[in-house]
Amino acid sequence: MHYMAEDVRQLIERMWPESGISRYGRVFHDTSEFMDIGHGDVMALGGLHYLVIRDESERRFGMEDPKYWVKRCHVLETGEKRIVKLVFYETFNATVGRHQFPCYRSPIKEARILDLVREDPRFMHGFSLEDSQGNNVRVLEYVQGRRLDLQVEAMEVDHEIYFRERFPAILAGYIDACEAILFLHEHGEKHGDIRRDHLYVERGTGRYRWIDFDYAFDLRENPFGWDLFGLGNILAFLVGKGEHTPLSIAEQGLTEHIRVPLDQDDFGIIFGNRLFNLKKLFPYIPERLNRVVMHFAQGANVFYETVDELLTDLRPCLAELGAIPEQAQGGEA
Known part of the structure; x- marks a missing residue:
């Protein structure tokens, strides 16, 4: 790295004069020390110059969680906005029931998936390249x-109108x-971090698109099991129009709707305070659909082993609700 050359400063002023950049920082060819790269710096990658606007962040559990290795950028040569993900290795343990297993970040794995889904509109798109030190940058x-x-x-709208309409x-x-x-699983890949904030509705098309593929996991009992539980958590959220915990049920005055007392078997495996037996709260939910959601509850006797099994049970639920699949492509965004 070195202080920004005058020609790069001129490039910023010529290509993006309205940028409002007052701090002309440094040019980085090596992105290893991502904490040192901030607003006003430029990353020289693959023959282009990526001006850093700020670090990305995501909101989790009511707080902003900075992601210092993910930079919001402006490509000076093209004017395009891009997100640049730098190499950051992280390992932690996750738990499903009695099973604990390692999860870790893998830039190479995310790069593989970006290549695999390059033309697939159901996923975010991008490409990978190497910086001057061989770091995999996406x-x-x-x-x-x-x-x-x-x-x-x-x-x-209230839940019943939401559910029916x-x-x-x-x-x-x-x-x-x-x-x-x-599709990923059939190609031997895992998403790795299936959460509801990683599924977007594209403006205009209404298509659902997945983002963030850099987590991997090793779950010997079921190689794709963590992805499946992520899908189950999202499904319960969508069926319930949000999360329902004993506290939130009481605060919303929904306790009187529960005719059959709740027990521990009615709650989720991953998040033990989230209600999955949603039919106890909303009795108009069809039994067939509720049974699908209950495969991810603590009271489940059988768990899904593949996404295909989940889909086999879920598609008839769609038919029972009388939905036309094309409707999903025209939703608000």
Whole structure:
């Protein structure tokens, strides 16, 4: 790295004069020390110059979680906005029931998936390249749209109207998203970090698109099991139009809706305070659909081993609700 050359400063002023950049920082050819790369710096990668606007962050559990290895950038030569993910290795343990297993970040794995889904509209798109030190850097296009969970939460209708009028199209889109994960599994890949904030609704098309593929996991009991439980958590959220815990049920005055007492078997395996037996709260939910959600509850006797098994049970639920799959492609974004 070195202080920014005058010609690069001129490039910023010529290509993006309205940038408002007041700090002309340094040029980085080596991105190893990602904490040193910030606003006003430039990363020289693959023959282009990526001006860093800021670090990305994600909101989890009500707090902003900075991601210092993920940079929001402006490509000076093209004017395009891009997200640049630098190499960051992280390992932690996850738990499903009695099983604990390692999860870790793998830039190479994410690069493989980006190549695999390059033409697939169900996923974010991008490419990988190496910096001067051989670090695998991923350059990502923005998914123009909104997180599915935020879109669902913003629907200002009660649950019954939501379930009868909005949910069928959402379920159709969710099934399409599950088929996308099945595609990865059939090619020996895992998403690795299936959460509801990693599924977006694309503006204009209404298509559901997955983002962030850099987590991997080793679950010997079922190589794709962590992905499946992630899909189950999202499904419960969509069916319930949000998360329902004993506290939230009481705060929303929904306790009187529960005619059969709740017990521990009614709650999720991963998050033990989230209600999965949603039919106890909303009795108009069809039994067939509720049984699918209950495969991810503590009271489950049988768990899904493949996404195909989940889809086999879920597609008849869509037919029972009378949904037309194409409706999912025209939703709000």
